[in-house]
Amino acid sequence: MKAINLADKLSQFSDHWSPRIVGQYNGNDLMVVKVEGEFTWHSHPDTDDFFLVLKGEIDIEMREGTVTLREGEMFVVPKGVEHRPVARQEAHLLLIEPAGTPNTGDAETAAEKVAL
Amino acid sequence: MKAINLADKLSQFSDHWSPRIVGQYNGNDLMVVKVEGEFTWHSHPDTDDFFLVLKGEIDIEMREGTVTLREGEMFVVPKGVEHRPVARQEAHLLLIEPAGTPNTGDAETAAEKVAL
Numbered sequence: 001m002k003a004i005n006l007a008d009k010l011s012q013f014s015d016h017w018s019p020r021i022v023g024q025y026n027g028n029d030l031m032v033v034k035v036e037g038e039f040t041w042h043s044h045p046d047t048d049d050f051f052l053v054l055k056g057e058i059d060i061e062m063r064e065g066t067v068t069l070r071e072g073e074m075f076v077v078p079k080g081v082e083h084r085p086v087a088r089q090e091a092h093l094l095l096i097e098p099a100g101t102p103n104t105g106d107a108e109t110a111a112e113k114v115a116l
Numbered sequence: 117m118k119a120i121n122l123a124d125k126l127s128q129f130s131d132h133w134s135p136r137i138v139g140q141y142n143g144n145d146l147m148v149v150k151v152e153g154e155f156t157w158h159s160h161p162d163t164d165d166f167f168l169v170l171k172g173e174i175d176i177e178m179r180e181g182t183v184t185l186r187e188g189e190m191f192v193v194p195k196g197v198e199h200r201p202v203a204r205q206e207a208h209l210l211l212i213e214p215a216g217t218p219n220t221g222d223a224e225t226a227a228e229k230v231a232l
Contacts, residue, residue: 001181076140
């Protein structure tokens with residue numbers, strides 16, 4: 001049992017939009033991810049989607065408006081709400097999703113989530 | 117729908133060991149808390165217990181050893197594991213627990229969790 005250092009985990013990879021699992025909480029994956037550019041529009045019909053910005057800034061575009069998140073800011077996209085994360089420059093995030101949730105909302109196109 | 121700025125939320129209160137609810141994720145409370153000193157030994161029989169240090173440093177004492185968490189470090193106390201958080205100086209944390217979980221593991225002694 002040891003502390004999970006998020007910056008250390010993030011230093012171990014450089015690709016974008018490919019979450020790494022760093023812990024578990026009640027059947028949820030705790031993940032860090034590096035993002036840059038525009039993700040795809042998607043939604044998760046069965047789960048909320050948790051974002052915390054650890055470094056940088058992202059926009060979470062939704063059909064009814066955009067939420068900008070800076071370092072130290074958190075947002076939960078409600079279940080079923082279409083959204084598209086966009087990062088103009090590289091940003092680092094903590095994500096929480098139930099284990100097995102496809103990051104694109106679609107198992108066909110989802111990134112494989114690898115444990116770090 | 118707006119960003120939740122954790123430092124801003126933390127600036128709105130000064131008491132210790134009294135979590136403020138700042139968001140919800142799938143029936144879990146997302147909370148910020150200021151801690152200082154020794155909490156009580158307790159466990160949560162039905163849930164893991166998520167800690168992320170936003171500022172400062174804490175020890176999570178468990179019967180089998182202590183995990184020290186510094187800023188940017190995360191730890192999940194597994195369900196049922198007895199633990200005691202200790203902060204030698206004030207520290208700021210993000211906590212996640214299923215809504216209604218008593219912070220002491222006991223509804224009789226738990227702090228009331230207020231939404232901010």
